[in-house]
Amino acid sequence: MTALTSLCLQPVWAQAQTQTAPDILNYLRFVDLRDLLNNGTELSGTSNLIIKALEDDTQKLQILGSDKSNIHFFRSGPLGPKGGKIQSNGKSVYAYSQENDGSQTRTNTVLGAELEDIQIVDTEKSVSEAQIFDLKMILFIHDENRAPGDSPDDYYFRRVNLRVDWTIPKDRARERIQVGNDVQEISLSQTNFHVAGDLLERKVILEDTTNNIIKVFPIGVGSFDVRTAPGMDNHVSLMTYEFQDAVLKKTSIDKGSIPNVRSRIYPSYYRGRPFIAIYDKEKGYRQIGMHYQIDASGLRRGFVSHGCIRVEDKYLYQLDVIVNEGVQDEIPARFVYNLEGYDNIFHPMPKMDSKYNIVNYSELAPSSGGRWTKIKCPHSSYNVRYYGDRFHTIADSDCLTRVSEKSGHVYDVLAYMKGLSEELPQTYTSWDNHVPTSSMSTEGGEAEAGNVNSENTKDYQQFMNDTSLRGRVQDALFGNRPQEPRAKKNIRYIESRCRTAEQKRTNPNCKAAIKDLGKGGGLY
Numbered sequence: 372m373t374a375l376t377s378l379c380l381q382p383v384w385a386q387a388q389t390q391t392a393p394d395i396l397n398y399l400r401f402v403d404l405r406d407l408l409n410n411g412t413e414l415s416g417t418s419n420l421i422i423k424a425l426e427d428d429t430q431k432l433q434i435l436g437s438d439k440s441n442i443h444f445f446r447s448g449p450l451g452p453k454g455g456k457i458q459s460n461g462k463s464v465y466a467y468s469q470e471n472d473g474s475q476t477r478t479n480t481v482l483g484a485e486l487e488d489i490q491i492v493d494t495e496k497s498v499s500e501a502q503i504f505d506l507k508m509i510l511f512i513h514d515e516n517r518a519p520g521d522s523p524d525d526y527y528f529r530r531v532n533l534r535v536d537w538t539i540p541k542d543r544a545r546e547r548i549q550v551g552n553d554v555q556e557i558s559l560s561q562t563n564f565h566v567a568g569d570l571l572e573r574k575v576i577l578e579d580t581t582n583n584i585i586k587v588f589p590i591g592v593g594s595f596d597v598r599t600a601p602g603m604d605n606h607v608s609l610m611t612y613e614f615q616d617a618v619l620k621k622t623s624i625d626k627g628s629i630p631n632v633r634s635r636i637y638p639s640y641y642r643g644r645p646f647i648a649i650y651d652k653e654k655g656y657r658q659i660g661m662h663y664q665i666d667a668s669g670l671r672r673g674f675v676s677h678g679c680i681r682v683e684d685k686y687l688y689q690l691d692v693i694v695n696e697g698v699q700d701e702i703p704a705r706f707v708y709n710l711e712g713y714d715n716i717f718h719p720m721p722k723m724d725s726k727y728n729i730v731n732y733s734e735l736a737p738s739s740g741g742r743w744t745k746i747k748c749p750h751s752s753y754n755v756r757y758y759g760d761r762f763h764t765i766a767d768s769d770c771l772t773r774v775s776e777k778s779g780h781v782y783d784v785l786a787y788m789k790g791l792s793e794e795l796p797q798t799y800t801s802w803d804n805h806v807p808t809s810s811m812s813t814e815g816g817e818a819e820a821g822n823v824n825s826e827n828t829k830d831y832q833q834f835m836n837d838t839s840l841r842g843r844v845q846d847a848l849f850g851n852r853p854q855e856p857r858a859k860k861n862i863r864y865i866e867s868r869c870r871t872a873e874q875k876r877t878n879p880n881c882k883a884a885i886k887d888l889g890k891g892g893g894l895y
Contacts (some may be wrong), residue, residue, distance in 0.1 A: 374439065376819040378583065379791065380683070389748070391544075392784075393451075395822065396413065396414070396489045396498060397487065397492075397715060398715075398717035399412055399413065399414055399489060400485075400486060400488065400489065400585075401446070401485050401486075401487065401576075401585040401586060401587045401716060401721060401737060401817075402485060402486065402587060402683070402717075402718055403483055403484060403485055403507075403588075404418040404421055404422055404449055404485070404486070405418075405422070405446060405484075405685070406718065406719060406720060407449075407486070407719070408422065410720055411721040412629050412719050412723070413498050413499070414486070414489070416428065416537075417504060417506075417535050418486075418542075420535060420547060420548060421434075421508070421533065421535070421548065422444070422446060423633055425444035425481060425484070425547075426444050426446075428440070428518075429545075429550070430545060430765070431444065433548075433550045434510075434513070434531055434533075434548075434793075435481075435529070435733055436529075436554075439480050439514070440651075441514070441516060442479055442480065442512060442514060443479060443480050443482075443517075444475045444480065444484075445480060445686075445817075447685070448476070448482070448483070448683075448684065448685025448686075448688075449473070449474065449476050449477040449480065449482055449684060449685050449688035449689070450473040450476045450477075450684050450685075450688075451473050451643055451644040451663065451687075451688070452465075452467035452471055452472040452473045452634075452642070452643040452644075453465050453471040453803075454467025454468070454469060454471060454642070454643060456639040458471065458489070460483045460689075462637055462638075463637070463893070464484060464636045464637045464638075464639055464641075465637070465641065465642050466635040466636070466641050467643055470477055472643070477513065477688055478511060478513060478515060478772070479514060479515055479516075480512075480513055480690065481511070482511040482513060482685075482689050483510070483511035483586060483759050484508060484509075484511070484514065485508065485509055485586060486506055486508055486867075487504055487507045487508065487509055487530075487585070488505075488506065488507035488508070489505075489622070489711050490504065490505040490506075491503070491504060491505060491535070492505055497887065500705060501535065501788070502536070502537040502538050503534065503535070503536050503538065504534070505532070505533070505534050506529055506532070506533045506534070506535060507528070507530065507532055507533075508526055508533055509529070509530045509534075509584060510529045510531070511526075511527075511528055511529075511530065511586075511689060511731055512526070512527055512528070512529055513526055513692070514527070515523060524559065524560055525560060525694050525873070526556045526558070526559035526613070526692055526697075527556055527557060527558045527687065528556070528557040528559070528582070529555070529556050529564075530555040530556075530557075531550060531551065531553065531554055531612075532549060532550070532551030533548055533549065533551070534548070534551070535547060536549070537547055542772060543724060547811050552882040557582050557584070557597050559692070559693065559697050559698075560697065561581070562579040562581060562582060562584065562585075562693075562695070562697060563579055563581045563699065564577055564578065564579045564693055564702050564887035565577075565579075565580075565702060565704065565705075566578075566619060566690075566702060566703070566704040566705070566706075567576055567704075567705050567710055567713060567714065568590070568704070568706035568707070568710065569703065569707070569708075569709070570593075570609055570613070570707065570708050571589050571609075571708050571709060571785060571788060572620045572823050573589060573591065573592055573672050573673070573683075574587055574588070574589060574590065574635065574716070574717070574718050574721060575587070575590050575680075575686075575717055576710075576713055577689075577690065577693065585716070586686075586689070587716050587717070587718050588680055588682065588683070588686035588718060589670060589672045589679070589701075589718045589720040589728040590661075590672070590680050590681060591664065591665075591670055591671050591672055591673055591674060591675045591676060591681035592609055592611045592668075592674060592675070592680055592681075593609040593610030593611030593674065593675075593676050593678040593679070593832055594609070594610050594674050594675065594676065594727070594728035594729055594730060595607070595608075595609060595610075595676065595727060595728070595729045595730065595772040595781075595796075596608050596609065596675055596729075596730045596785065597729060597730070597782050597796050597797070597798050597799065598732070598798060598799035599628060599795040599796065599797060599798050600732065600797075601730075603798060604615065605795060607784065607787055607788060607795065607796060608788075609674065609678075610676065610677055610678040610730065610774070611676070611678050611706070612678065612706075612891055613658055613682060613706060613707045613708060613775060614649055614651055614659075614704060614705060614706040614707075615705060615707065616651070616652045616653065616705070617650055617651050617652060617703075617704045617705065618650050618652065618701035618704055619631075619647055619649065619650070619690075619694050619701065619702045619703060619704050620650055620694075620700070620701050620762075621694060621695050621700055621701075622695055623695075628657055630648040630654055630660065631645075631646060631647055631648050631660075631694075632645065632646050632647065633645050633691060633695060634765070635662070638676070640893065641662055641663055642663050642664055643666075644662060644663040644684065644687060644688075645662070645687055645688065645690075646661075646662045647660055647661045647662070647687075647690060647691065647694060649661070649680075649704060649706065649818045650661040650701075653799055658678065659678050659679055659680070659684050660679055660680070661679070661680045661681075661687065661690065662679055662681065662682065662687070663681070663682070663687065663831055663895060664681045664682060664683055664684075665675045665681055665686070669683075670682070670683045670720070671723050672721065672723055672832075673723030673724070673727055673728075673781075674719050674723075674725070674727040674728055674729075675720065675727070675728050676728075677746070677772060677874075680706070695858070697826070697827055706787055707788070709788075709790075712883075721833075724780055724781045724782070725778070725779075725780060726776055726777060726778045726779065727776070727777060727779075727781050727784075728757050728774045728775065728776050728777070729775065729777050729799045730772055730773070730799075731773045731775050731799060732798055733797070738881050760796065765790075775799070777799060777822045783796045784796045785864070790877050811812065814848050856872040863886050864880070864881075864884045868880065868881060869881035
């Protein structure tokens with residue numbers, strides 16, 4: 372088998388258009404084998420064949436090296452701990468035991484495995500007909516048998532050349548993969564990574580230009596913030612800030628002030644996984660970081676968060692290792708709406724474009740005058756800016772901006788934010804957005820979007836004119852369109868018996884009155 376063409380002369384991504392592989396294969400480069408398989412790509416079968424070889428105790432030694440019997444491959448990739456939510460000192464934290472911390476999937480294992488180059492040997496055939504491929508693969512490995520200072524050290528990358536030949540019959544399936552002799556090993560300590568994030572495309576690229584290593588992974592990003600209604604400032608953005616010049620810092624740097632942790636247990640929905648904050652060189656930490664995907668069923672590659680960047684376990688732990696185990700104290704990072712220079716790098720995970728989350732604005736005028744008003748929260752009051760005399764954002768019980776899921780395609784907002792259209796997307800407005808929603812988090816940080824309560828039980832203008840009743844409702848934190856006379860009964864009960872945040876959370880009668888009044892759950 373002849374070695375594949377070297378990619379060391381220029382950055383790998385710059386060569387994407389010059390490769391002889393068909394265009395349909397170009398977008399599969401730099402993607403983990405597990406994602407090539409799970410997302411039903413053109414290389415699903417080939418990826419599965421390689422994965423089976425890495426799982427086989429004999430075959431894996433041909434790829435990993437003859438002395439690597441201690442290294443394992445998991446189809447899931449590295450995983451976080453398994454545990455549950457408990458109450459500790461009044462806080463909801465994630466608790467897990469050492470036996471269930473998931474470390475067995477992160478120790479002595481293949482953390483990542485990407486295809487860097489894909490060539491069809493029988494070039495006269497189409498991709499669907501081709502049976503022989505030459506592949507360049509790079510593996511990210513942890514081997515605790517190696518000590519720091521060894522060459523390579525305990526975290527390292529291994530490049531191998533493979534030929535996959537599907538013409539070999541099934542009874543000789545192990546012979547379908549042939550491993551070339553041209554192997555390269557690169558210690559993590561020899562790398563120089565930077566991070567580039569395209570927020571609208573919902574992808575992050577990890578790139579080491581010194582060794583031409585590239586990884587691409589999917590992300591979930593912040594909800595849309597669209598302020599285009601009359602009296603507003605025509606601002607259209609994501610709740611995830613752009614970071615033109617930022618870094619990711621080790622947990623050991625700036626100790627005491629850095630929010631990075633390698634196992635975040637509070638609030639509980641971070642589930643003991645790493646939290647990697649983004650440090651803006653001009654503005655410092657801005658409460659935005661990269662963390663667990665939140666949804667246990669899987670990453671939603673959409674506009675879903677309150678600003679943080681959601682990442683799957685297998686990529687979050689690789690990023691955590693590169694940041695905290697490498698020699699760089701700071702890894703340069705850039706997160707922007709439209710990332711230039713990486714148009715030929717894709718990830719096959721489907722994007723969630725048929726629905727999205729968007730910041731709600733209310734047509735219900737604030738109870739106080741001026742440009743700012745306050746929404747009371749259990750532990751503080753929250754300043755809410757509004758525009759004209761009608762619109763202001765809604766806060767949940769931990770004073771987070773209120774977002775709701777909206778069905779409909781994202782193309783109109785994306786087209787405007789990408790500069791492809793001059794037509795402003797429309798602000799999502801409803802005075803019903805004051806309604807408490809049971810699925811909103813009460814713990815701070817990220818919060819899952821709830822459904823907007825659209826039940827109209829009283830004429831809007833009549834309610835607006837009833838300033839006494841409206842004021843009492845707002846003062847009680849509910850702001851809902853009330854029902855007479857039951858609403859007044861609920862309000863009287865809440866005002867007399869549910870004065871503290873603790874009573875509102877724990878007293879069953881308080882909770883019932885709140886739910887009945889608001890047709891929802893938690894408080895704003």
